[in-house]
Amino acid sequence: MSNRFPEVVHLGAEHGVTGSAHFVRANGMNILVDCGMPQQGESALSIPEWPVRPSEIDYLFITHAHIDHTGRIPELVRNGFEGEILCTHPTKALLVPMLKDAMQLDDMDEGAIARLTRAIDDLAWGFEYAQEFELKNGIRFKLGEAGHILGSCFVSLRSDAPRWAITFSGDLGSNDNPLLPEPDPPDPCDLLVLESTYGDRAHEGKDQRLETFGRILSRSLEDGGKAFIPSFALGRTQVLLHELKFLATDPGLKASFPLLSVESGIPIFLDSPLSLEITEIYEKLVPFWDEAAKRRLRKNGSTPFDLENLYAAGRYGEHARLLEMKGPALIIAGSGMCTGGRIVDHLKGGLGEPRNDIVFVGYQAEGTPGRRILEHGGRPDAFVQLDGGKIPIRAGVHAVSGYSAHADREGLIAWVRSMGDRPGRIKLVHGEPAAQKSLSERLGALGYTVG
Numbered sequence: 001m002s003n004r005f006p007e008v009v010h011l012g013a014e015h016g017v018t019g020s021a022h023f024v025r026a027n028g029m030n031i032l033v034d035c036g037m038p039q040q041g042e043s044a045l046s047i048p049e050w051p052v053r054p055s056e057i058d059y060l061f062i063t064h065a066h067i068d069h070t071g072r073i074p075e076l077v078r079n080g081f082e083g084e085i086l087c088t089h090p091t092k093a094l095l096v097p098m099l100k101d102a103m104q105l106d107d108m109d110e111g112a113i114a115r116l117t118r119a120i121d122d123l124a125w126g127f128e129y130a131q132e133f134e135l136k137n138g139i140r141f142k143l144g145e146a147g148h149i150l151g152s153c154f155v156s157l158r159s160d161a162p163r164w165a166i167t168f169s170g171d172l173g174s175n176d177n178p179l180l181p182e183p184d185p186p187d188p189c190d191l192l193v194l195e196s197t198y199g200d201r202a203h204e205g206k207d208q209r210l211e212t213f214g215r216i217l218s219r220s221l222e223d224g225g226k227a228f229i230p231s232f233a234l235g236r237t238q239v240l241l242h243e244l245k246f247l248a249t250d251p252g253l254k255a256s257f258p259l260l261s262v263e264s265g266i267p268i269f270l271d272s273p274l275s276l277e278i279t280e281i282y283e284k285l286v287p288f289w290d291e292a293a294k295r296r297l298r299k300n301g302s303t304p305f306d307l308e309n310l311y312a313a314g315r316y317g318e319h320a321r322l323l324e325m326k327g328p329a330l331i332i333a334g335s336g337m338c339t340g341g342r343i344v345d346h347l348k349g350g351l352g353e354p355r356n357d358i359v360f361v362g363y364q365a366e367g368t369p370g371r372r373i374l375e376h377g378g379r380p381d382a383f384v385q386l387d388g389g390k391i392p393i394r395a396g397v398h399a400v401s402g403y404s405a406h407a408d409r410e411g412l413i414a415w416v417r418s419m420g421d422r423p424g425r426i427k428l429v430h431g432e433p434a435a436q437k438s439l440s441e442r443l444g445a446l447g448y449t450v451g
Contacts, residue, residue: 004162004164005162005164005190005191006024006025006026006027006157006164006166007023007024007025007026007051008022008023008024008166008191008193008427009022009023009025009050009051010022010023010193010427010429011023011032011044011045011050012036012038012043012044012045013036013038013042013044013068013429013430014429015432015433015436016038016042016043016365016366016430016431016432017042017068017197017363017365017430017431017432018036018037018038018039018042018068018365019036019037019038019039019042019043019044019068019072020034020036020063020068020069020170020429020430021033021034021035021036021044021045021072022034022168022193022429023050023051023052024157024166025051025052026139026157026159026164027136027137027138027139027159027162028137029058029059029135029136029137029139030052030056030057030058030059031057031058031059031060031061031139031157032057032059032060032061032076033060033061033063033155033168033193034061034062034063034069034070034168034170035060035062035069035070035071035072035073035076036066036067036068036069036070036071036072037067037068037070037071037072037102038068039068039337039339039365039367039368041365041366041367041368042365042366042367044072047072047075047076047079053079053080054076054077054079054080054081055079055080055081055082057076057081057083058083058084058135058136059083059084059085059086059135060073060076060081060083060084060085060086061086061087061141061155061168062085062086062087062091062095062124063087063146063152063153063154063155063168063170063171064087064091064146064148064149064151064152064153064170064171065087065091065094065095065098065149065151065234066098066149066171066232066234066235067098067099067102069170069171070095070098070099071099071102073085073095073099073120074099074102074103074116074120077116077119077120077123078116081123082123083123084123084124084125085120085123085124085125086124086125086127086141087124087125087126087127087143087151087153088126088127088128088129088143088151088152088153089126089127089128089151089288090126090150090151090285090288091126091151091152091153092124092125092126092151093126093151093281093284093285094150094151094234094278094281095120095121095124096117096120096121097274097277097278097281098233098234098274098278099116099117099120100113100117101233101273101274103116103117105340127143128143129143129144129145129153129184130142130143130144130145130184131143138159138160138161139157139158139159140157140158140159141155141156141157141158142155142156142187143155143156144156144183144184144185144186145181145182145183145184146169146170146171146172146173146183146184147172147173147174147175147177147180147181147182147183147407148170148171148172148173148177148180148235148405148406149171149173149180149234149235149405150179150180150235150238150282150285150288150289151285151288152170152171152173153170154167154168154169154170154172154183154184154186155167155168155170156186156187156189158187158189164190165187165188165189165190165191166189166190166191166192166193167186167187167189167191167192167193167423168193169186169192169193169194169195169415170195171195171197171405171406171430172195172406172407172411172412172415173405173406173407174203174404174406174407174408174411175411176205176206177239177405178239178242178243178293178304179238179239179242179282179289179290179293179304180289180290181288181289181290181291182290183407183415185415185418185419185420186415186418186419187419188419188420188421188422188423189419189423189424190423190424190425191423191424191425191426191427192416192419192423192425192426192427193427193429194412194416194426194427194428194429195406195412195428195429195430195431196412196428196429196430196431196435196436196439197363197404197406197430197431197435198363198404198406198407198408198409198411198412198431198435199409199412199428199431199435199436199438199439199440199442200409200434200435200437200438200439201401201408201409201435202408202409202410203401203402203404203408203411204400204401204402205402206402208402209400209401209402209403210243210246210247210253210402211256212400212402213243213247213359213361213400213402213403214247214253214256214257214260215257216357216359216398216400217247217257217259217260217330217359218257218259218260219357219396220356220357220359220396220398221259221260221266221327221328221329221330222259222328223355224326224327224328224355225327225328225353225354225355225356225357225395226327226328226329226330226331226346226350226353226355226356226357227328227329227330227331227356227357227358227359228331228333228343228346228347228350228356228357228358228359228395229330229331229332229333229358229359229360229361230333230334230335230336230337230338230343230358230360230362230370231272231275231332231333231334231336231361231362232334232335232336232362233272233274233275233278233334234274234278235405236336236361236362236403236405237270237272237275237278237279237332237334238278238279238282238304238305239403239405240332240361240403241270241279241304241305241307241310242293242304242305243403244260244268244307244310244330245304245305245306245307247260247261248260248261248262248307248308248309249261249262259328262307262308262309264309265309266309266328266329266330267309267310267311267329267330268307268309268310268311268329268330268331268332269310269311269312269313269322269329269330269331269332270310270311270312270313270332270333271313271318271319271322271331271332271333271342271343271346272313272332272333272334272341272342273314273315274334275332275334276312276314279305282305283303283305319342319345322346323345323346323349327355327356331346333346336362336370337362337363337364337365337368337369337370337371338368338369338370338373338384338386339368339369339370344369344386344387347369347373347384347386347391348386348387348389348391350395351373351384351391351392351393351394351395352391352392352393352394352395353394353395354394354395354396355395356395356396357395357396357397357398358373358377358395358396358397358398359398359399359400360373360374360397360398360399360400361399361400361403361404362403362404362405363404363406366432369384369385369386372384372385373393373397374397374399376393377393377395377396377397378393378397379393409438409439409442412439413439413442413443413446416443416448417446422447422448422449423448423449424449425449425450425451426443426448426449426450426451427450427451428440428450
């Protein structure tokens with residue numbers, strides 16, 4: 001590497017799984033990769049602690065639209081950022097709805113939200129995958145398919161004079177995520193900044209996860225209770241709807257899991273205004289789906305989100321009626337880690353009922369209510385704090401790891417190896433210490449330099 005190699009400072013998610021933000025000073029320019037909001041129990045450097053003021057940042061790259069990668073953009077703009085926001089076309093379509101929802105949760109007034117969303121939309125530009133584009137001062141960039149959610153990408157930055165190359169993985173998906181193309185192989189680089197969320201574990205396979213999902217939901221509904229699925233509005237909810245349609249309509253699966261068939265009459269409720277909005281956007285982004293999903297759309301003439309027994313609960317009154325409704329029913333609601341949103345209302349009233357169940361289908365960060373429920377469910381006198389109240393956990397607690405939007409350890413290693421030439425160095429981020437340690441040891445045993 002050149003002695004003029006860029007300065008890289010990790011502003012968030014260096015030792016945790018949320019709040020991703022990475023600063024690069026290179027060729028006389030200041031570049032930010034992601035500007036995420038830390039979730040409960042985690043932290044990131046405050047803006048006054050950053051190496052530069054927001055007004056001095058030339059470019060902000062967004063790897064995808066999840067709030068733990070974008071949630072501080074409003075704060076960045078309020079503090080003087082006027083540079084360009086660079087992302088893929090789907091992320092551009094998803095960015096403003098996600099940030100608008102986050103700002104509403106922060107109790108901002110409608111006028112301030114409207115002004116900020118207009119400013120952010122004006123600064124944001126969408127780019128194609130796998131094409132190289134010029135910045136300034138000799139820096140080029142390319143966005144690669146990351147397979148995490150629709151629009152997710154990894155970011156490759158490079159320069160010829162001085163010569164250097166850095167790749168930020170963003171969040172990487174597995175090779176069998178419904179609706180999503182597989183991650184592209186990355187170009188060789190001097191420094192690879194690699195996520196490590198599931199660096200210490202393996203996921204279930206595609207067939208196994210659908211079987212597990214169907215079995216858990218069937219058992220959850222057979223005693224007449226409610227099954228609650230905390231789900232992220234962007235990405236996870238759309239995958240779940242895709243899988244539920246399979247379970248409800250495939251002849252073989254209907255025979256195995258009759259309670260999940262359309263004929264059972266058991267309703268599925270999507271209790272999330274943001275999820276409904278995001279799902280509508282997904283339906284308009286068909287060109288970015290994987291080929292299998294496109295073929296099914298051409299064959300069936302309907303999207304994976306069309307279920308006869310699916311009901312939308314967009315308005316608050318509909319949500320309130322759901323809280324009073326008796327089971328059996330399947331309820332999908334946000335947030336995915338139970339840190340807020342409508343799922344909290346459901347759990348406050350439903351966790352204490354043994355006939356109910358909660359089914360986790362994604363990562364639960366340390367310090368979140370979801371993590372507490374997952375680790376303590378089934379114990380005598382287990383409880384969780386929700387909205388300041390102590391809620392007993394008597395409902396069944398289940399986890400289906402195969403629906404994680406993140407690659408597991410072997411998936412991460414396979415992606416690194418697909419680079420061909422070894423990166424000069426790998427820096428692990430976006431993972432808890434145990435996950436980073438496990439992945440570091442595995443990569444080190446394969447001859448990679450990690451640190």
